[in-house]
Amino acid sequence: MVQLLAPHGTRTPHEQLDAVLEESGLAAPERLRGYYRDMVMIRAADLEATSLQRQGQLGLWASALGQEAAQIGAGHASRTQDYLVPTYREHGVAWARGIEPWRLLELFRGISHGGWDPNALRTHPYMIVLGSQAPHAVGYAMGLQRDGVVGTGDAETDTAVLALFGDGASSEGEVAESFTFAASFQAPVVFYTQNNQWAISVPTQVQSRVPLAQRSRGWGIPSVRVDGNDVLAVLGAVRTALDSARGGNGPVFVEAMTYRMAAHTTSDDASRYRPAAEEEEWAAKDPILRLRRHLEQLGEIDEQFTSRCDEEAHDLAMQLHHHIHGMEDPDPVRMFDHPYAEPHPIVDAERAQYLEYVAQFEDEDTEETTR
């Protein structure tokens, strides 16, 4: 497992990844402080979302607590032109892509199935049916090949796709088929699994007898396993993989070892299947604390900076609160707006029927009030 930062924050040299980080500037001190801030922000947003769910403001929340380094690292390793294909727990990746956290809440509150424009933000919508997004990622990458934006040697325009899915989802047939397509066509795609050890109640060992990172090799897809609680290792590995894919060398698979600190979602009770000792063991590997210790060792962080991050995080949580209360329930007639891109006579008829039906009650209401 590739690790650049030990849990107590000391840096282990790594010839290849250090070179990539050095060259890309991804490990410059101000960048490191930025990742720290990002992780603190996204954790605060996550905790706030959990409490909003408890208050009945969200139907559900899937917490990414503990996976901040795996997500902020992967998000920042990609370049603006890259296309990202997430699952439903990629709040840190979304943050790194510039998607405000309240947009994520639309789905969890139940006012929309999406929340952002995938084309504008180069980020696919969150996906609920596990694994089904993996072939989309490969197809998008095949499109990039056709558009001639792969392997030209121009780092500013060469493009790749980052496909994200969990350790559990990696068992789905569609992921296997994605490997097949990506390998056959040497598509510029990086498969990125956050192995957070559990798929609801089922541990990774039930999904795979071998480390997941070995799996893709049967398809001829090179792979690497990194410490997912180490933001530098994630940055280095994902950037390397993306650069390789962008350069026309075909797909790469990256497995980031991390941990889902909270329950699967707010509807799950992790105590039914997960030993508390395991949770404690992983708490000691906290990704935010690790980066902070590293920055302290470098002398690149001070009390003033960390407390400013905390304040900003608090403000972000307040903003979420604010946005939630501003999110009105949509007029249900809006459900007829987008089933098709072109007019559809049955949808039109059903919309008219719906409006007519609703109007009956409005007439009753006005009759009652005028009476």
Next chain:
Amino acid sequence: MSTSSTLPIAKAITAGLRDAMAADDRVLLMGEDIATLGGVFRVTDGLLAEFGAQRVVDTPLAEAGIVGTAVGLAVRGYRPVVEIQFDGFVFPAYNQITTQVAKMHNRTSGAVNLPMVIRIPHGGGIGAVEHHSESPEALFAHTAGLRILAPATAQDAYWMTRQAIESEDPVIMLEPKRRYWVKGDVDPDRRPALSPWQAQVVRPGTDATLLAWGPSMPLALESAQAAEADGLDLEVIDARSLSPVDVPTIADSVRRTGRLLIVHEAPVLGGLGGEIAARISEECFYHLEAPVLRVGGYHLPYPPARMEHAYLPDLDRVLDGVDRLLEH
């Protein structure tokens, strides 16, 4: 053996599974999160401790694999009962279900039976995110070779579980997930006289017939009660089996009442209600006082939670349907 008691629907299914497993050691359960966790709805809770990991199996996360391996187990003489976590996640297994499960008996000219059960929590109204509230019954009813049961009460939940497992044909059990915790009487000692493949008149009436199933049953009954206040006497039928649909029982009723309103959550366009309406129109043409009407979902993807109340049939929409039926 369980004894007569009041149980929530979820627990009635648990009891059905337990009793079937105790009665026949070829019965085994497979699915995501069903063992240690007891299923996300806790339907299999406690069964791992009772029957062990060979018979209550936490599978890898792969629906095509779950259903496909169940086919192999059934060919080998086992009676697998698989759980699909939510209705919207049955589609990765759709290929296995429609091309394999449904056709193996026919393909082998009857030499191979597939006595397997696919349990699917069914329907909406629980405020969930996308893919957790689907009503795919018409897709499966359209596929010959499958049987579909849709219990609406705890008693049916218990007995249909047992009867589905006993069936030599593959059975899809659509479980009304938003009613999992609604209690009802269950008598596990007395096998019901009514076959699981028959519909049941649950409320006799004379002015019109309301037909529903599974999650829509309470709404149908509630509507009949509300209509009674307006001096209308509605007959209510629980379809219970969706493949085969018990057309004779429904036709009998319609011959008496002259009117039929079908209520289901699935989109009306291409829904099972349309098939039933066509058959009743054929069989009861001279008895019908009005066209058969349907109240159901729109031709839309199931909407986000905060709009689902407008998508799902509710009391007003059913009564509106009844009004339209009686206008004729």
